[in-house]
Amino acid sequence: MRFPIYRPRRLRRNATLRAMVAETVLTPEDFILPLFVIYGKGVKNPIPSMPGHFQLSPELAASKAKEAWELGIPAVILFGIPEHKDEVGSSALDPDAPVQLAIKEIKEKVPEMVVITDVCLCEYTSHGHCGIIKGGDVDNDSTLEVLREMALSHVRAGCDMVAPSDMMDGRVGAIRSVLDEGGYSHIPIMSYAAKYASAYYGPFREAAGSTPGFGDRKSYQMDPPNSDEALREVLLDIEEGADIVMVKPALPYLDIIRRVKEETGYPVAAYNVSGEYSMIKAAAEKGWIDGEKVMMETLLSIKRAGAGMILTYFAEEAAKILNG
Ligand code: PBG
Ligand code: ZN
Numbered sequence: 001m002r003f004p005i006y007r008p009r010r011l012r013r014n015a016t017l018r019a020m021v022a023e024t025v026l027t028p029e030d031f032i033l034p035l036f037v038i039y040g041k042g043v044k045n046p047i048p049s050m051p052g053h054f055q056l057s058p059e060l061a062a063s064k065a066k067e068a069w070e071l072g073i074p075a076v077i078l079f080g081i082p083e084h085k086d087e088v089g090s091s092a093l094d095p096d097a098p099v100q101l102a103i104k105e106i107k108e109k110v111p112e113m114v115v116i117t118d119v120c121l122c123e124y125t126s127h128g129h130c131g132i133i134k135g136g137d138v139d140n141d142s143t144l145e146v147l148r149e150m151a152l153s154h155v156r157a158g159c160d161m162v163a164p165s166d167m168m169d170g171r172v173g174a175i176r177s178v179l180d181e182g183g184y185s186h187i188p189i190m191s192y193a194a195k196y197a198s199a200y201y202g203p204f205r206e207a208a209g210s211t212p213g214f215g216d217r218k219s220y221q222m223d224p225p226n227s228d229e230a231l232r233e234v235l236l237d238i239e240e241g242a243d244i245v246m247v248k249p250a251l252p253y254l255d256i257i258r259r260v261k262e263e264t265g266y267p268v269a270a271y272n273v274s275g276e277y278s279m280i281k282a283a284a285e286k287g288w289i290d291g292e293k294v295m296m297e298t299l300l301s302i303k304r305a306g307a308g309m310i311l312t313y314f315a316e317e318a319a320k321i322l323n324g
Pocket of ligand 1: 118120122165166272275
């Protein structure tokens with residue numbers, strides 16, 4: 001393979017040739033759309049740091065889900081904004097909480113759509129941490145008990161898949177066993193397996209009202225320098241029954257996505273998180289980048305790295321472009 005015998009430019013001469021040799025192709029089926037669900041009816045609160053996204057009441061979340069479905073997006077993931085918060089996040093278990101209601105509305109309106117729920121307490125606790133506080137830190141094992149109940153509550157409401165994002169040790173196994181015992185052995189778990197303690201979650205925390213009231217999440221989310229540890233986290237979750245493993249955030253951790261895909265062969269999801277979305281939106285608004293092109297290149301990079309599923313706030317916008 002030496003010049004002038006090999007001239008790589010031969011296959012780049014026009015768009016048709018380039019498409020024929022493209023190694024990675026994005027489709028709307030790759031996307032999972034995150035939705036923020038809030039109490040009430042007819043509520044549509046804009047999220048300032050995430051232009052184009054809103055806190056939606058359950059029936060509006062269902063309409064949004066239907067629009068996404070019609071664009072070819074197969075799944076949504078739901079986050080809840082509760083009316084009341086307390087120390088232990090009790091309203092996460094309320095059968096009439098926004099997420100539980102939205103699940104029902106979506107399944108009624110678009111039965112074939114896959115409804116995934118985020119299972120974590122930080123939106124529901126008064127201190128904003130992802131679990132029960134004991135001695136100034138999140139207590140692992142007592143948190144597992146609440147997470148089990150939360151997952152069960154979502155599944156009872158009719159969701160198709162649960163996605164624990166808390167990063168407690170043993171949560172996948174704990175949730176798997178409660179689902180199996182409850183007659184839900186067919187419900188898959190998408191675990192946030194390698195979830196890093198990242199500054200890229202800022203806009204999400206504004207959207208979901210889940211900023212920790214004290215300290216940070218470094219005692220439970222992963223430390224950014226670590227890659228071998230990500231693999232251990234992923235293998236642990238697989239052993240405990242995870243069906244899909246997620247890497248989060250996506251862009252600063254593309255190396256982790258690739259490694260997890262290569263070393264496990266499991267279905268890998270990547271979360272193109274709020275900060276990754278907001279950065280592109282902000283730069284595009286300023287006219288510093290071409291927002292659409294940067295969006296498509298970014299999503300492509302995540303798929304090329306090895307993600308078969310991409311959770312992204314760009315889902316609808318990108319699907320529209322892909323559908324022509
Ligand atoms: C809840 C949760 C977070 C995100 C998904 N689930 C925030 C956090 O861990 O602080 C972040 C998603 C995003 O930034 O888009 N544990
Ligand atoms: Zn959380």
